[in-house]
Amino acid sequence: MRPLPKAIFFDLDGTLIDSAADLTVAVDQMLIELNLPVAGFDRVSGWIGNGAQKLIERALIFAQPDLSTSQALVEYTQARTVFDRVYGACCQKAKGLYPGAEELLAYCSMQQIPLALITNKPEAFTRLILNGLALTSKFKVIVGGDTLPERKPSALPLRYAADKMKVNPADCWMIGDSMSDVAAAKNAGCTSVAVSYGYNHGRPVAEELPDLLCDSLNEVQQLMSQPLKQGAALEG
Numbered sequence: 411m412r413p414l415p416k417a418i419f420f421d422l423d424g425t426l427i428d429s430a431a432d433l434t435v436a437v438d439q440m441l442i443e444l445n446l447p448v449a450g451f452d453r454v455s456g457w458i459g460n461g462a463q464k465l466i467e468r469a470l471i472f473a474q475p476d477l478s479t480s481q482a483l484v485e486y487t488q489a490r491t492v493f494d495r496v497y498g499a500c501c502q503k504a505k506g507l508y509p510g511a512e513e514l515l516a517y518c519s520m521q522q523i524p525l526a527l528i529t530n531k532p533e534a535f536t537r538l539i540l541n542g543l544a545l546t547s548k549f550k551v552i553v554g555g556d557t558l559p560e561r562k563p564s565a566l567p568l569r570y571a572a573d574k575m576k577v578n579p580a581d582c583w584m585i586g587d588s589m590s591d592v593a594a595a596k597n598a599g600c601t602s603v604a605v606s607y608g609y610n611h612g613r614p615v616a617e618e619l620p621d622l623l624c625d626s627l628n629e630v631q632q633l634m635s636q637p638l639k640q641g642a643a644l645e646g
């Protein structure tokens with residue numbers, strides 16, 4: 411049998427939940443209140459994965475390509491206030507768990523594999539979403555984009571979670587949808603498992619050369635329960 415990971419680190423947006431619609435509502439409302447053109451679902455989907463600050467900066471620069479850095483800083487503060495108000499309300503009633511998510515989390519718990527949630531989304535929003543979906547208790551460690559001094563693609567959040575869970579990062583899997591997740595996994599020495607249905611800034615995540623590539627969370631679960639062929643590389 412393929413050895414089961416000692417712990418699994420899950421990304422949130424684009425991996426466990428489809429958050430693009432809620433993030434579009436927040437970004438577009440923010441732009442409307444700043445009297446700027448809205449960005450729309452497709453653009454916002456491509457901006458997800460590097461945290462709220464980067465998302466807001468990308469939206470402001472899209473709406474005003476000539477914005478100077480100092481103007482952007484002033485606008486950022488205003489923009490962030492609107493974004494936090496609107497997205498905070500969306501998070502309380504967030505839906506959009508991807509197919510197979512509940513089953514995979516249940517399977518991990520049956521196999522007694524401890525889980526961490528490692529996202530670049532601010533921790534407060536992350537906790538609101540997990541509470542709303544009754545998932546908080548599934549995770550031993552929850553790390554948001556502002557929990558530590560560095561976020562993915564840094565190895566720090568993964569090393570921090572591994573430390574808390576008393577496991578070696580080399581025995582852990584990081585499951586995510588984007589280049590930040592694959593790079594963070596590689597930087598921390600974890601097995602990188604990429605899911606192909608997420609955002610990854612509009613690019614196929616296969617280009618990031620993850621150790622394993624799956625088209626669904628059901629496939630991740632199958633992979634965990636499948637015997638590993640003799641001599642087969644851990645490649646998807």
Ligand SMILES: O=C(O)COP(=O)(O)O
Pocket residue numbers: 421422423424457458459460461462528529530531532588
């Ligand atoms: O960019 C975000 O806010 C969230 O990103 P992540 O959950 O995919 O890390």
Ligand SMILES: [Mg+2]
Pocket residue numbers: 421422423424425459586587588608
């Ligand atoms: Mg993601």
